[in-house]
Amino acid sequence: MRPVIPVQTMTPLLEILHTDDCFVVVNKEAGMLSVPGRGPEKIDSVAHRVRQMFPDCIEQPAAHRLDMDTSGLMVVALTAEAHRELSRQFHERETEKRYVALLEGVLEADSGTIELPFRLDVDNRPIQIYDEVHGKMGTTHWEKIGIENGLTRISFTPVTGRTHQLRLHAAHEKGLGIPIVGDPFYGNGTGPGQMKLHACELTFSHPVTGQRMTFVSEPAF
Numbered sequence: 001m002r003p004v005i006p007v008q009t010m011t012p013l014l015e016i017l018h019t020d021d022c023f024v025v026v027n028k029e030a031g032m033l034s035v036p037g038r039g040p041e042k043i044d045s046v047a048h049r050v051r052q053m054f055p056d057c058i059e060q061p062a063a064h065r066l067d068m069d070t071s072g073l074m075v076v077a078l079t080a081e082a083h084r085e086l087s088r089q090f091h092e093r094e095t096e097k098r099y100v101a102l103l104e105g106v107l108e109a110d111s112g113t114i115e116l117p118f119r120l121d122v123d124n125r126p127i128q129i130y131d132e133v134h135g136k137m138g139t140t141h142w143e144k145i146g147i148e149n150g151l152t153r154i155s156f157t158p159v160t161g162r163t164h165q166l167r168l169h170a171a172h173e174k175g176l177g178i179p180i181v182g183d184p185f186y187g188n189g190t191g192p193g194q195m196k197l198h199a200c201e202l203t204f205s206h207p208v209t210g211q212r213m214t215f216v217s218e219p220a221f
Contacts, residue, residue: 014049017073017215022082022207023063024050025075027217031193034065034074050076058083064090067164069184069192072099072199073217077207085207090161096203099166100145100219102196103152103178104187111143114169114176118162127185128164130172138165142176151181166197196221 018025026046028034033045047062061076063086077083089095117135121127129135139159146153154176156166164185171179171186179187182194189195198219205212 013053014046016053017217020078020206022079023075023077023086024054025073025202025215026050028066028071028074028199029193030069030071030195033068035060035062046074046076050078054078063087064095064161066199067167067197069182069189069195070099070197070199071219073202073215074199075202075204075215082207086204089204093159093161094205096201096214097158097161097199098201099156099158100198100200101154101156101166101170102148102181102221103154103170103176104181105152105178106147106150107144107152107154107176107178109144112141114138114140114142116169116172116174118165118168120163126163128162128168130168130174136162138162138169140166140169142169152178 015027016024017027028046035047036043036045050061051057057078058080063075063077063083077086117132117137118128119131119135121129141157143155145155158165167183167186169175181196182189201216203214
């Protein structure tokens with residue numbers, strides 16, 4: 001069995017919700033990269049910290065990613081076999097994900113589905129822009145949870161998993177038309193770690209046993 005570092009020694013590095021012989025589930029904080037970026041100043045990330053905590057972990061363990069400003073659940077593979085299987089599940093849309101967010105205003109409708117085509121703005125990376133001609137479709141189900149001090153608490157269930165999908169779907173006039181609180185790209189955020197978007201529920205199949213597993217994390221906001 002793969003040796004696992006005791007939970008109490010993990011806490012300063014990363015919040016670990018589940019450990020297994022072949023993967024771990026972590027609760028990423030807002031403002032942290034999922035994987036290292038270019039340059040030594042961007043090495044700190046979920047993947048890097050997992051490798052520090054589990055010395056036998058593979059070199060590139062992330063089976064999926066969250067935006068730097070998004071907090072919440074990530075599953076990180078420890079073995080090559082687990083990485084292949086978990087990556088396949090995300091690619092084939094066999095996983096289930098749910099997010100909670102706060103929007104910068106009052107949303108009148110109670111629920112719905114957003115379908116918008118969008119693509120990368122190559123002149124302003126990593127911004128995504130609406131494009132009916134060249135964009136790829138993104139689909140998101142949503143449900144209003146409630147109104148709090150002039151802000152809307154909302155649940156997002158993405159069908160597709162495209163870059164900045166929930167952020168664009170919230171902010172764009174053809175989506176909800178109300179940005180996520182603290183979003184530095186599509187709203188009024190001014191710095192890292194301010195955005196109120198949390199990956200609160202993640203379901204996938206165990207990469208070895210096939211058992212369906214669901215993990216839940218409550219947002220800090």
